Amino acid sequence: MDDLLERLRAGLPAEALLTDPDVTASYAHDMASFCEAGTPAVVVLPRTVEQVQHVMRTATALRVPVVPQGARTGLSGAANASEGCVVLSLVRMDRILEINPVDRIAVVEPGVINAVLSRAVNEHGLCYPPDPSSWETCTIGGNIGTASGGLCCVKYGVTAEYVLGLDVVLADGRLLTTGRRTAKGVAGYDLTRLFVGSEGSLGIVVGAVLALKPQPPRQLALAAEFGSAAAACDAVCRIMEAGHTPSLLELMDGTTVRAVNAMAGMGLPETTEALLLCAFDTSDPAADLAAVGLLCTAAGATEVVPAEDTAESEMLLQARRMSLTALETISSATMIDDVCVPRSKLGAMLEGTAAIAEKYGLTIGVCAHAGDGNTHPVVCFDHTDADESRRARESFDEIMALGLGLGGTITGEHGVGVLKKEWLARELGEVGIELQRGIKAAFDPLGLLNPGKLF
Template identity: 75%
Template sequence: MHDTLITALAAGLPAEALITDPDVVAAHSRDMAGFTEVGTAAAVVRPRTVEQVQHVMRTASGLRVPVVPQGARTGLSGGASAVDGCVLLSLERMDRVLEIDPVDRVAVVEPGVVNAVLSKAVGEHGLCYPPDPSSWEQCTVGGNIATGAGGLCCVKYGVTAEYVLGLDVVLADGRLLTTGRRTAKGVAGYDLTRLFVGSEGTLGVVVKAVLALRPAPRPQLALVAEFPSTGGAGRAVSAIMASGHVPSLLELMDGTTVRAVNAMAKMGLPETTEALLLAAFDSEDPAADLAAVGALCEAAGATDVVPASDPEESEMLLQARRLSLTALERVKPSMLIDDVCVPRGRLAELLDGVAAIARRYDLVIGVCAHAGDGNAHPVVCFDGTDEAEAGRARESFDAIMELGLSLGGTITGEHGVGTLKREWLARELGPTGLEVQRGIKAVLDPLGLLNPGKVL
């Protein structure tokens, strides 16, 4: 079967697009998730055209070979990892920004366009593409669409799904499907565009996207508020959102993360801080908004509130948040990054629950969160060479997801399901929800060849 597959693929691809070198194939066989099984792929294909993608899917369908679509492989849930005998379909070389339309405020792009490259391109027209995952300098738009990615600015500007107007998708049998629109309005038929956003390559292969753009925002001003308890920080978040403020950023770091950043960057943050809240505004009068939010933080128990006076000072204040994951990486050789989202009003309960889980499993778990969304990223730090500690890490990861569900939340706010959270998805959806989603999968991919073993 292997030789037949390679011969059939080669018949419709340029030589440089088909890779069978075992070392190169192995290097493409996983994303950045830990604790996920990785199979042995038959080949990597790196197409440059829609027709080449269609050829891959027709060949795979005819030979009953699984296909795993990939972007930059920066995902954290195992969604881009190989399964045995599969074709790894890397879309990185389909990386053109095809059109930027300042009148209709849309960009038309191929899936391999890097998020930061798109941001720079539209910025030259006085526009912005708001979704900004932390890996925005490496991750691709296609991967962002596949996982429904978020980012720091989502509290004001929303997530990827809100900016995808239309898609071109190659289906499992090689047919090309066009969904959505490029107009400001449009409600014709079922919203198939939203169906593909967040589907993690299990329903089709995105080969083109029409994306909504926004006018470039004003420079933002930020403040930092220190709290002696997570409860106080949680109360502040609730007060800020309930009062009608619209921050462009509202982030939180727990005490474990603050101390890790201190140890790495010597930033001089108080070691007694149990929660650090960062808020920013890009409004007409950001200084006034910061003053109002600072007062709310003090009323919630903040021991110190430090507002920035200009955008440069704001960037300095936000540097601690940007260093969070890098600092936690230094605590232990391995880490698992969770991604639970709860109602904003229950964020403090989540933080306190994670702290209790860390004590229960004798582990270091730091939490950084998009507080304005209730989306927390508990980071489990452990030694992967210590079998017992690695086992406790995995158990703590599951305990955090269980905690998130018990608080009325979801097992993933922006990282996706992949293989890492597949069993938990069934618990969140329930039997009827799972049955409906599997029915949709059966219609679009009746042979089950697209990214098998992921999500459902």
């Protein structure tokens, strides 16, 4: 420990090192439940690439594990500390270095907050589409590490589709630049995509070139009430089959709607069993919403209410954004799943989740990015009750098994981390895991970067 601190201090300013145990303990874990976390030896908050390189060279020399972190809003334990590790928090590397309206790119450091970037590029008539629910607090580096999604994925896609190039500090301290600033480029293996979603296990992202889009018109939304989740999922299938491309297509089950009302008094319809939110940012969103409204009615919607203006639309979207937070108020603990299935299987996923909730005697609320089949079942339980905690974990696992059985994946946007390591092996298979471990060994032969995550 003394040798580690001495070497770190040789290349870092004093304010970049945190050693107080009470302070470092607060950096031990992200927002996931049921995920083991160790005690950091030290927390480092660098401001420059050179400082990150110094940390990695020191860690390699002393064989000390390093756990990179952003805002710690993750939900899989991917940012949890390993015992005796260096926590490398990148939140102070928060500069937007360039916004280029001609090339439609932004060059940023990893600690830039998603919402800060979005507002900055809006001033240039551009937009950065990926918008996780935690966009007001999560960082671009964390978004890249987990390949995060958001509410607009149904039309605009996920983080991976907007990362053109990266600057990455490797485990031994070398600086690697991947990708490009150009609109096209196919030179060599796509190392940029390899780092996106790698959860800090291959290198430390210290800079990113991000693609931007022209800012679309303000979107208008509608809310459709259904007497069952199955009917709402049928509406989703009808909307997509008809060729519509909404900017947002989100679902909240009755449990989630009531939780949002209880927390924020949003006035959402408490008698509904499923609320479908659909929005368009086209040149004539009212006409698109009218067409979708007819499809919802045909699928069994009991009421379809279009927003009258952008302010009302934003109120509806805010209700969806606070869904996970609202469900957390139901009990002392939650486990937030992240299972993505083919859209055609969305109804079966929700019905199966309801059956699992009944089997285990638990409250499980579901909100979903319905347009791309990404469900977020939230298991609510009393963490002080050992039996209820056991049932929560078992129900969580059954939900993942259900998703795989429907041809889906164990994570659409939250990542694997600690929480889903066993399930990653089931999804990828023996050969897949062997090759993934080989890639890890090529980039991090000593196994120092975020050990114990993924596999």
